[in-house]
Amino acid sequence: MEVVITDHPELVVADAVAEAITGGATTLGLATGSSPLPTYRELIRRHREEGLSFANVTAVMLDEYVGLPHDHPESYTRFIHDNFTGLIDIGDVYLPDTMSDDPKKAARDYDELIARVGPVDVQILGIGSNGHIGFNEPSSSLTSRTRLKTLAERTRLDNARFFDSLDEVPRHAITQGLGTITEARRLVLAATGEGKAAAIAAAVEGPLSAACPASILQWHAHATVVVDRAAAALLRDVDYYLNAYEHKLAR
Template sequence: MKIYKAADYKEMSRKAANIIASQVILKPDCVLGLATGSTPIGTYERLVSLYKEGNLDFSNVKTVNLDEYKGLPRTNDQSYYYFMHENLFDKVNIDPANTNLPDGMEPDSDKECARYEELIESLGGVDLQLLGLGHNGHIGFNEPADAFDKVTHCVDLQESTIEANKRFFASADDVPKQAYTMGIGTIMRAKKVLLVVSGEDKADIVAKAFFGPVTPAVPASILQMHGDVTLVADAAALSKIPQ
């Protein structure tokens, strides 16, 4: 694992965007695995700036997103489809036909999970997977469990995740209780993994996930077993790792 320490969120975002930009430049038709949430917003802003400056071309890039809420239409401003268009897709020259997310409105979980897994395989897999890190160690919506889920699946969101997301909704009752998410095995098949983490409130889980035992109780800990992981985090998030 490579660890890059940034002074603050802005520098973390810039470093992460540079890594993604390098992937796009080296392989213009690459497959990017993308994440949502507050942490990668700065990274997407920097990628948009690089595009507008004429330094980045997304015309042949394909994307697959980690997850999507089940039962939330794409028109809902809290859907991850909406988030990606708002923060990246509508601001660069990517072909909308090359962007992919789980279909949150597909009621048949088995059907949708199989479709999405097959889609990723048909693209040749993910060249670079961007990830955030939840306070309980979740990546995507892979919550702490007794075993690592291998493929795309429908997950019941834990109360801690619902609690963390309720600030985006009118009330906790409006937060979806399920989501479609890439499995740990799907994530681990990505050729490269880029993890972005910011804030002192993530310091404990960073230390536990990357310097503690590999266990499904801390889903992100499996990344210790991946051959090409880059962690870009600010000083606050790295404050509790062993020196």
Template sequence: MRVIKVKHAIEGGKVAFDLLKEKMAAGAKVLGLATGSTPLEFYKQIVASDLDFSDMVSVNLDEYVGLGVESDQSYAYFMKQHLFDAKPFKASYLPDGLASDLNASLDQYNQLLADNPVELQILGIGRNGHIGFNEPGSSFDGITRVVDLAPSTIEANSRFFASMEEVPKQAISMGIANIMAAKTILLMAYGEDKADAIQAMIEGPITEELPASILQNHPDAVIIVDEAAASKLA
């Protein structure tokens, strides 16, 4: 696990972008992408660049159950707004939040990941240590599935919705085994509210009660943290 400390999210986005360029120059063709506020500066760097993704594939970590691509709170909409409209990929895949047969859709997504091994997976981290929507207690052997969101995650996501009642209570998420299969993992964390999770992820025991702690076992995990998120590290 390689930890890179930066002053702020803007610098972190630049460092992440440089790593992406390095991986693409080495031949990477499949990117695992994340949503939320954490990767926004990274996506801004990509959009402002001359990088060409027309020969690349993207797969996203998760999507809310019950939201379709037209919903402005769906992750599909987020990705179009912040990346895909400006930088289209050869193919971009997200879980289907409106699938009529969720079990079949999950099987298809797991097969998709097997057919398109992720070479660089982007991650954020929740205040409770979740990665993707793998909440505390998630099996390290888990694959793509429907998950019930923890109250703390629902609360954190409520800032994007008009009311707490509108926040989806379930999501489709890659499992931890899917995430760990990526050749390189790049996790970014900014802000004091992530300090406890970062400290536990890097310095604590490997436990399913802190899902991100499994990254200690990954052969190529890069962690970008600002000064606030790194404030409790030894």
């Protein structure tokens, strides 16, 4: 695992995406939430000002709330369209059918779709304050596939700020599983702020454990965790991470 500590995580993540696309990558995994937003803004800027094209790229969504119409202001489908895919020249954007009468089957169907259009070349990830990635809450199997998940109350509380009340926050989502996520060729996780420091420390330096789903990145051959200094505050080996990145050799 590569750990990058920087004042501008969005530039490092955008570099990883841009390098992959210009190198011929055709499938991009998209996450939602506050952490990826600066990256999406930077990629939009590069598209508009530097000619970075996504025309040959297919995108797959990481997760979506169950039962929330896709045009709902807080649906992840609407979020990614309004903040990224609707502002660039990207090809197809795939998401699970979370309005299906059979969400378990919809999850299996989506997992099969990802396998057909993938493997994902770069999967962008955020991290929840309890260590979840996607909606893989603590106790999720490290080999789990795309499936229906019940959201932890802590996750619902964290997300309630986007809704008018906690009661409006859905209790279920379809999410790519940890096994599905780790089939991507590269994982890039971004986190900022002291509120993510404990989760980052557990993911990077704690044991590989279902108690912290994001720790699965330790098992991946090409995973990068990009954090600002506040999110890195509880890491023990900060000096090493800074030195390793400063003297990084090209892959």
